[in-house]
Amino acid sequence: MSEFRNELKYLSSHEWARVEEDGTVTIGITDHAQESLGDVVYVETPEVGSEVNAGEEAGVVESVKAASDIFSPVSGEVIAVNSALEDAPETVNESPYDDGWFFKVKPSDLTDLDDALDVDGYKATLEDDD
Template sequence: MSEVRPELKYLSSHEWARVEEDGTVTIGISDHAQQALGDVVYVETPEVGSSVSIGEEAGVVESVKAASDIYSPVTGEVIAVNEALEDAPETVNESPYDEGWFFKVKPTDVAELDAALSAADYQAVCDDE
């Protein structure tokens, strides 16, 4: 069974979001998503300094099985990307919630995350798949 962390917010499209102490939001894909994708071979993240919008495509993750769009759970400015994924995309499989994060956003309104799924609701989505 996939790990679902209770402190995170989730999208039904399998992204997770973590609000950091400084108010920024770190975004990645869930353990369930990386398992479904299989071996991740490439990650495309947005450019630092670019803007992302809630629910809009912000990047791509490719595996040996498929390519999937990554959607932003918040609107804001991209302030960091996980450059380690360029050389080691398999980090997403090994550590989807810690070392395998994709990008960080300075949100214009962190309350947008109120619309995201709780861990329990996300687990129900995964159970239905």
């Protein structure tokens, strides 16, 4: 059974976003997504200093089963990437919400997250997929 966290915002494309105390946004993929993908073998993140746009591709996650695009839930400047994933992409499987985050953004407009789903809304999209 997948883990869900109430403090996160979710995209129907299976990314999560957490607004940090300093106003930045940390982004990763959900527990459900990593379970569906299987063993993650590679993660491509955007470069620090690059701009990402809400709803647009910002990276790629590859597993033994498939490759999937990663979409940014917010627009803004990438201020950090999880470099640990270069040597240990399996961290996404082990800890998708904590150690397995992908990148952090200094958002240009936090209202981008107004369209994101809360935990109940995200769970409903998963039930629709069944």
